[in-house]
Every structure is written in structure tokens, then in C-alpha cells.
Amino acid sequence: MSRSRVLAAVVALLTLVGVLAACSSSGGKGSKSGTIHLGATNVLTGSIASVCKPITDGAAAWFRSVNAQGGVKGHKIDYKVLDDAYDPARAAANARKLVGDKATALVGGCGTANEQAAYTISSKSDVTLIGPYADLPDYLTPPTDNYFGLFPTYGDQDAAVVQAGLKRLGAGSVLHIAQNSAGVDKENAAAQAATQRAGGKWLGTDLVDPTTTDYTPLALKVGAKHPDYILISAGDAQAAQIVLALKSQNVSPAKAYLINFASTGALLSTAGSALEGKTVSVTSPKLSGADLRSCLDVIAKYGSKADANVHGVYGCSVAQIVTSALKKVSGSVTSKSLATALESLRNDASAPAFGPVSFSSSDHAGITTGTVYTVQGGKFVAQGTAPYGGQ
């Protein structure tokens, strides 16, 4: 191999990278006039992708169904989803790309750290972030112009389930087992406040790390405190292991488990026996019932089977709300006009899985009620509603 050939090969390789980069930056602007550009940065690969990917898939399915019916006032929706693999640096780059490609809003997405990074970029260009599956209370109190939440904050979720549980089964001591993830300190404070408001006794929080190999030490610590209620803030996988570890050490809450997250069902199929008859949950969106039909049908038609779960329904419901707001926009669709339209929504019923959604100029947290569930016969059974956000 001659020197010049080697040089040529190296230059070619680098030029290829450079050309790819340059081409990608100039391409993608081909927008037909009137197309509404929406985007998202989501965790599409990696270990939490199985939770996160269905969210944007569900939204995409809904937007596809809207386009199939002619779009919003004749305008088609172009929804571009980029993968950030839960890396904040990639999420920031994705946000820059979407903003550069003239996205009106970022819709959906998942993961607190990366969506925070994306918001830092998008808000600088006044591009709205709507409904990521992430805990971002800092952007809601006070409400910022560029953020609309359709995911109740972890603190609100805790407060709702504590209140519902203590109301149903009486006052008692509450112990919190929480995954040590972003926002956990605010969440603890909210859970503690709610416990005290409901007349219960706050026993504190035991944090669990996602790298935990053995939950028995946790079970020992929890058992020593003899709680009436055990509030669990973790995903399906961790929650199931925690519950089983508690059971193996003969530890059980005297009154009930309080589950504050929307379970895909993996929790019940693995730890259902320990939860049977002893669980209260408050979640949004709904976990079952006719209200999920509109989304499940759309996902079946325009999405894939892997998305037909509570997370796909969440994404689809966010898209339903966004569509409803788009329909209300008078004039051209811009970030500002979309935000104004969102703020005009009052008890909007476009997303049956969410229930009524309301925004206002002083309140960008759209979800006001969750559904109360108990575990009976190995299934989540609806028992009415409970409010999010305070009393």
C-alpha cells in the first residue's frame, strides 16, 4: 500500500464523516408549506428504552392517524423523534437539531436528565416542550412559558396516593422506599407533607440504587420500622424485587402498599401475590378500561404491538392533547400560538386516558386527577378518582 494511497484512504474516511455531517445539517428543511413540525428526543436505545420508546411511538401513531384524516385544518403533522440513549449531551444536540429544523414544539420524550438538557436548549429558542414522561417540578412552580406538563410530578403522585390510601384505610405510619433518581429530595418533602396532612406518621425514606444486587438489606431495615404503609417509588422491575424481598423476610405493611407509578403489568405478574388485597395505587393515565380504546386502536393500526401498554397510551394521549390545542390555534401555528392554545384548554376531554386536562396562564400542569386502583384477583381494579396537586 503506497503512502499516497494510505493518505487518500484517511482523507476519504474523514471527508466522508465531514460530508455526512454537512449534508445532515442542510438537509431536512424540505417542508411543504403548512406542515406542522413537531419533534422529540427520547431514549430509544439502552436499558430504559423498553419504558421510554413506546411513549414517542404512541404519539407518532396518533399523529399518523390524524394525518390519515387530513391533518389539522388541512395541515399534516411531521413528527421527528431522535434517539439520545439517555445521554444528556446527545439530548442537547438532538434539541439543537430539532430547533434548527424549525420544530414548533417538542412533544413527548422520556427521562428526567435528558429532557432537562433538551429543555435548556429548546427554551433558549422559545420552543415549547410538551408532556415529557419526566419529573420536572422546577419548570412548573412557577410555570415557565416553554414547558407544559402532562406527567404529574413525583411529589404530586406521592401526595395523591398517600392521601387516597390513608383515606381508605385509616391513618398510620408511612415509610417511603424510593429509587435514588433525580428529583427524589423534592418528592420526599411532598410525600412527607401529604402524610402529615392526612394525619399519618412519616417514618422517613429508604433510598435504593438501580445497581442494587440484593434487596434483603433493605427488607431488614424496613422490617425494623414496622410501617403501616409502604410507599414505593420505583419502576416495575425494582418494585417487584423490593416487594418479593420484603416478603422473603416476612415483612409486610400492616395496612397497604402504596404504588404511585403506572405499572405495565409486569409488577403484578411477578409480585402480584404479595400485593393482593393490600395495595392502593393512584396513577395517570388509566391502566385499563374503555377510555384506553381510542389510543389502543390507533396503536394497533399505526404502531406496533410492543407499544400497546400504559406508556404507549401515555404518548398517544399527549399527542391527543397537542392535536386538540392545534385545532384551537387561529392563524399560523407557531410556538407562541400553540402555547396560547394550550393555555386555553379547560377540562379538555380529547385524551380519555388522562381524563379532563386543563391548562392556564398560571398553571402548566395539565393533569388534575388520577385514578385510584386496588389489586384484586391479580389485576388493578379502578375505585374512583383522586386529585393531584395538593388537597
Next chain:
Amino acid sequence: MSLLVPAIVSGISVGLLYGLLGFSIVTLYKASATLSFAQPAVGMFTTFLAYYCYSKLSLPAVAAAVLGLVVAAALGVVLYLVAMRPNDQAGTANRSFRTLALYSLLLAIATTWFANGQPFQFPIPTPKGSVSVGGSAIPLLSFVTLAVAVVLCSAILAFFRWTRYGLLFRAVADDREVARLLGIRARRITALVWVAGTVIACIVGLLTVPTAFVSTDTLSNYAIYALAGVFLGGLTAWTGAFVGGLIIGVVSNVALVYVSQEAALGIVFVILLAVLTVRPRGILGDEAVTRV
């Protein structure tokens, strides 16, 4: 203080699993001179394969688990042929790095194609319930793990020490070139070693299924503890992995109960550093130079 004994007992339970995983690493090291970082991922991957025998082939769970072990053996051969055999003159360091890449690859494959909807329930019949010993509950599963560990360790030890084949394995590990010159089919032997290592890792994975289900996350978390246990006990000692694993399990679980996760990991790290600096051969290792 009332939590101390239960904490130690729980540490022994999990330490057995660290030890078994470490044992698969030691087997590969002693019999093929390769320090394998891949074992946790291999265990996770083969557990998924066993689970698919149950869910896709609709076999009863026990049959699926057994079939899973057979599949694991086959996978061991595949892993050897694909990742280790080509260009196998490249040196011990390179072989070790390959196992690191193998870890990434198996984890990536499982996360991309197997993980959707996890964790999965794989109802291998194991004794449920526990035995109460002085205020702490020892799950019966731990006794099963102990039995498995004892049987496996004795079997492999006996094989290597007292059978002709075992001698061949050790010869290949000691000096590949000389072994070849003596007519030993080193490559065939090494393939068999990989079979053994993979099957042992699969057994570890199956043992974690009752408490941690089938998931891509489980065994990855064991990696650092198993490695620390291996070096603490001695990379060149057959039973070293168990001794080291037990100590690491107890120490980290007690730290978890009384302090925090960071403290547990920090202590494990200090132990590892201390062992490698002060007594690199580990507690039970041979005086001979560790080829690390």
C-alpha cells in the same frame, strides 16, 4: 445490633452467588489463561435463552431450564469459535479485552431484542419460604444455591485434579505451545473450557430468577462484586472465588444495612485495592506469579 446477624446471613446468601459467578471466571482463568469479564453478561444471556425455551416453546419450566443449560453449552462453543479462537495468538491481554467486548455485545443484543416488557416471570420450581435462624429468615433458595455451589466446585476440582482430561486442561493453560507440541488439541480443550464457563454462568443466572426475574439488569450489577471476590480469594485458587465472594457479600450487605450504597461499594473497592497491593495472590492463591 439486632440487624447485624440477619445482615451477615443475607450477605452469605448473596455472597454465594457472587462466589459462583466468580467461580466461572476462575474456571476460565485456570483452564484457559483468560480473565473473562463477560461472565455476568453470558449468564444473563443464557438465562434469557432458557426463558425463551419456556415462553416460546411452551415447555414446562423445569424442562426449559434444563434445555437452557444445554443451549448454554452450545453457546459456549459458539462464543469460543466466534470471539476467542480466531487469531488466538494475540496474547492474554487481548483475549481479556475480547471478553470485555463480548460483554458489551451480549448486553446490547439482549437489551435490543429481548428486553421489551421485562422483567419476565420464569417460574422455575424452587423451594419457597424460609428458615428462621435467630431472628433472620434464610430463604430456602439459599440452601439450594449452597448445594449447587458445593457440587459444582467439588466436581470441577475433582475433574481437574484427578482425571486425565483435567491434566490436559491444566497443561493447555500452563503453556499452550508446549501442550500443542505434545499433541494436545489445545483448541478443542479451550472450547470445552468455554462450555464449562458458560454453563456455570447460566446456572448463576437461573438461581437469580426467583428473586430478580429475567431481566437484562440483574447480573450486570453482580459484576464488580464477583470480580472483587475473585481477587480477594485468589484468582489461581479454585475455592478462592467462594471465599472471596462470601466475604464481599457479608461486608457489602452489612454496609448497606448500616450505612449506604456508596459506603458498600467504597469498602469493596478498598478491599480490592488492598488485596492487589498487599497480597496480589489473594487469600488462597498460589505463590506463583499471577499472570494478570
Next chain:
Amino acid sequence: MLTVPAHTRTYWATALVLAVLAVLWPLLGESDLSLVGVGLGYAVAAVGVDIATGYAGQPNFGQSAFMAIGAYAAAWLENSQGLSLWQASLCAIILCALLATLLGLAAVRLEHLGFGIVTFAFAFVAAAFLQGGALSDITGGPNGTPSPAGSLFGYDVTQPRTLYGVALVVLIVATFLSHNFVRSRAGRAMLTVKGNEKVAAVLGVDATSVKLRAFALSAAFGGAGGVLIAISAGFVTPASFPPAASVTLFGMVALGGVGTITGPILGAMFFWLVPSYAPGLEAKQTVFIAAVFLLVLVVLPSGVFGTVADLVARRRPKLRWARPLGPARGQPARDVRGDDRLARVGERRGRVNVNE
């Protein structure tokens, strides 16, 4: 494969790569600049891994920890202690070097993989402490903390174009320092004796101090890369530099070529950019990257660039930019200018096995 000195004189290749990256600076759009800019940050860190792994024979599997520590330290120093961006970043980089020296004092006497294991464990421990409550006043715990930010000559460093320029300069400095370290007398002696302390002692080289310096330099580059990447992301969280990133960084180095400096830069750009720019890979990208990693180790242990440089060196031994410094594969020590003693050592030892 750990120490492959056959092509240390690759500075012309490095210069070419850096030139291309410089040319891209005015050409790319904002979002591409921010992506490639992060790639440059990883390239700096990868060069750091190469220094320790390829030249000193001490695989640094804990680079993610140093990247994280650099980023968090700079953020804290700037946000809470009121230092300027440059002061904070410099202090953070020095902190990384100091930490590495401390760790190295205990670990550097370990041979190859032992050192690798210790650094690997260090990655996990650091991640736990950065996420946990013990240091949460500084790190923000699982919430993370806002990244360092600031301006250079009036240009806001969080702007992609400015950050790209800064990152490029840092990379140039890093490669310059690396080549200097490798070319220094001690560095070259280190290479030629391939990390064998006894022979090094005979020749009057303090192997331990060289290894420590290499590791400290490696960690410093990691810290610098971490700061750059954090500035781009806007936030530093435990998710920014997980222990798995250490393995990926090693993969970048292995792909490019251990011990080549240029190789790791190319490897870093490839691993980082492929998921974003390769159409159709999408969900399979992690599998693709891991497969490439394994393939390189099996088929091209010297890495892509390393193999290319090897081929060039063999065909044109007189070629200044690729002349082997020490014995090439399977050949007795050649005439190494001015280092007759080392050459004779090589000859007496006979066939030197580069592969170990």
C-alpha cells in the same frame, strides 16, 4: 497488544486529522457542530486512555470516573465557589491528575490487567459517590448540577461554534502533550522495554514514576473531556458518564489502534457519530458498536489506524513518519538512533514478542 510502539511517529497523521477537524469548523451547521464537538470531547478522553493503556501498559478502565469528576468539580467550583470558567476547569483538571496520582501510587505496581481491574472498580465507586447522598451538597446527588458556562473573548462558550473551537484547541494541546510525553527519553525507554520494570531499572529509567505520570496525564485528559462534554449538555448528572462509558472509551481506542494517538481520535469520532448519522441503524446501533469493538479486537488487534500504519511502516521502513521506534513484529531490534544500549538489549533478548 498492550504496547505497540511500531508507529509512534504518527504525528503527521495526527496533524492531518486535526486539520480536517479544523476545516469542518466553519462548514458545519449548529446542531452538527454540537454533536461533533461532543465527539471531540470524547476524543480528548480517548487520547487519555491511550496514553495510559498503549504507552504505559496500564489499561485505564476508569476514564468515565475522571470525566465525571472533572465535570462536577468544574461545575461546583464555578457555580458555588465563584471561580471563573477557566479557573474552575483548570482546577478540575488538576484535581483529576492528583486523584489519579493518589490512586496510582497504590495501583501502579500492578501488572496490566490488575491495574485495569482497579480502575474499573474505581469507575463504579466514583459513580456511586456522585449519585449518592454523601457528597450531594457538591454533586446535587441524583439531580445533578448545572454545567460550567462562561465566555471566551466575548464569545459564549455554550454556543456550539465556540465550544467546538475550544474543544479543538484542547484536542490539539492533548495530542501535542501526548506526542511529547511519548518522545521524551523516559517515554521511549518505557516503550522499548515494554513496561518491564526490571529491565527499565537496569537502564536507569524509573518505570513507576513514568507510569504515574502517564496515568495522571490520562486522567487530566479525561477531566478535560468531561468538562467539554458537560458544557455542551448544559447539565451534569450521574447519567452523563456512567461506568459503561469507560468500556466504550476503551472500544474507541481499540478500534483506532492502541498506542497510536491518531487512532483513538478516529475511533472516538466513529463510535460517537455513527448512531446519529448512520441511517437505518436506529435500535441496532448498540449492537453494531459492540460488534465492531469485538471484531476489531479479533481481526485487527492493532486497530484500524494501527494496522494501516503498521503496513506503511513495513513497506517503507525509511518513511520518517512511520518508522518503528522499537522492534517491530517478529524482528530483532533495529538501529534506533542514539539508543544503542536499548537496541543491544533487544538483540540479546532475541525475538521480542510484541503480542504480550
